[in-house]
Amino acid sequence: MAPTMMKAAVCKEVGQPLVIEEVPVPKPEGRHLLVRVQVASLCHSDVSIVTGAVLGGPPVPLIIGHEAISVVEELGPDAAKYGIKVGDRVGTPLWQDWCFECYECKEIAPQFCPKITMKGVNAPGYFCEYTTVDAATAVVIPENTPASPVQLSPIFCAGVTVWDALSRACLKPGETLAVVGVGGLGEIATKYAQALGVKVVGIDVRDEQLIGVKEGGSADEILNSRDLKLTEVKERVRELNKGRGVDAAVVTSGSKPAYLTALNILRAEGRLMAVGIPGEYVPINMGLVATQAIKIIGAKVPGQIGTAACLDFCHRKGIYPKVHPRKFQLEDINEMMDLMKAGKVDDGRMAVQFF
Template identity: 40%
Template sequence: MGSLKPTKKTMMAQQYDARDNELHLNEIPIPEPKSHEILVKVACASLCHSDVMHFEPNDQGLILGQNPVTIGHEATGYVVEIGSDVSGFKEGDNVGFICAVDCCFECEPCKKVHNAWCVTGKQKMQGFSCNGYFQEYVCVDARNTMVLPGELDANSAAPLFCAGVTAFHGVEDCGLKPGQWMAVIGCGGLGHLGIQYAKAMGLKVIGLDIAGRALEEAKRSGADHVFNSMTEKDWQKNIVEITAGGVDAAVNFTASKKSYDDAPAIIRPGFGILMVVGIPRQPLEFNGLDIALGRYRVMGSNNGTCYNMRPCIEFSAKHGIKPHLNYFKLEQVPEMVELMNSHKAQGRMGVQFD
């Protein structure tokens, strides 16, 4: 790896433009860090389904700030320059980070819920309301940044800083004990990590998807059983039989409303959990009688703050959790989006910067 410092004042960035609903490879200025920020040379930025929501009609709260905006909120890189108020980092450190900026990090929502609900109302999310990570350099808040454990590599750990944190807490927050059953709904970019985390926690896992490649990924990640919920007629009945009454938790990583509608049939009655992680375009619907009479519980899981990022990353390093990451060039990000939309991707897709 050569010099980390930029040799010019501009860089190329994949930016979403709401005026034509397209991505454009634009030349933009390289940012300078504020006193509380770190300038990072991006090693790898990976694509998340939330990035694709830019292009879709969606009423679930996606907020676009500046336009055009560099997409991407999942990356790792190398420290280039440190703001005057920052300590604990040095030039060349391999780091990962998450995307909230301009929030206080001290209010109760920031500490215990999510930075999206910061009481200041000034919060932004990189990749959505301000520039994200599909660009060579980015300024990140030092409070949202950590040096990578030695077992992790900056060129391959990028998915852990969104997909990993999201999948880890989606699984862990269910509170299951070793030997209990978990269904992982959606075995792609998040789900293949969720399966690895669940197995590392001692759970028995059933993988559900509609794409053959994702189900192959689920098997490689350690799933005990897999089902194609589109082509296998009796998949719900079979799951109930295998688990002797239903899974103890079903974690849904998909953006499919139908998958949410189908999930209660495979959950063990009486305090089984439906964990909401994936965000469909349409509002979700639940049967009030089911909830009132305790057929199952509906929960959500925090998808990453500076307060719960580190446990996931350290667990990943300790247990050898590895994203399946396929590499592309910056100009190929539109191709990555198409592969994700067509369900032809396996694991995670990322841009590796030179």
């Protein structure tokens, strides 16, 4: 039985360090589940949310965090019909509380429902010992899963986001994909893409990250674009790709130069997959888009179906995110955020382990 109080990392003021404090354990209502958090991993979006770079900051006070692995402790009154049992280990995308009644839910996908709430963004997140999750979005982790909870946790944001991008890119074996930004999300994207049978060109401005994907075997070619003009990047990419542009480019970085680079290296009728969210306006050369018939396609964290498909792919291919070897505690959360702000992410995804 869950206790009445728990430790949590709470954003009390936008732009200020998180506060570790005791708060009440929530009660599951409706179709929600009460879960005990095993692992909560840190996403760059968490930093952007707390600093106010995204959406002007969260509604404070708020427990942050939106990617985790948890164990079900209690079912809400309407949760049983979703087939999840006490003791199941689950992961969920950050979306919850979709209505199932609107046009988006019925005709497109529930993750586009205008009524959704988002864990760690405008609803309590995972950097705490217990939380509630929507049973309609939860994905049960198979008991025979070979990966640890620490390896699984980043899949439920970073992994599923790039999975959505690669799925929407409709990649064919033998095509060439550029991954622009091979840090956290990009590193996972290179692994997924190579498993799909495409040639991968990793592009970044940091040698450490480029060497990581090259030596890790998930990038066929790498290019540091830091000191190159756009025309030079285009030239170098063509040299690496038999004289032509890439078929598709996934931009995981939230920087303007990354998007300009990606647009510049595509072949005619190439696909630009937008994943990273820039903090500034990105001017797009619509003349180039029109004359080269470029497709610009957005990607986002999918719903339950896409998340389950990504998890299944990871298990079948044995592909999991690179995770930091250190066992972080909840009290380390501000240090973790400082490391991420400084770009010190080469050791892998950082996660708080509660077990």
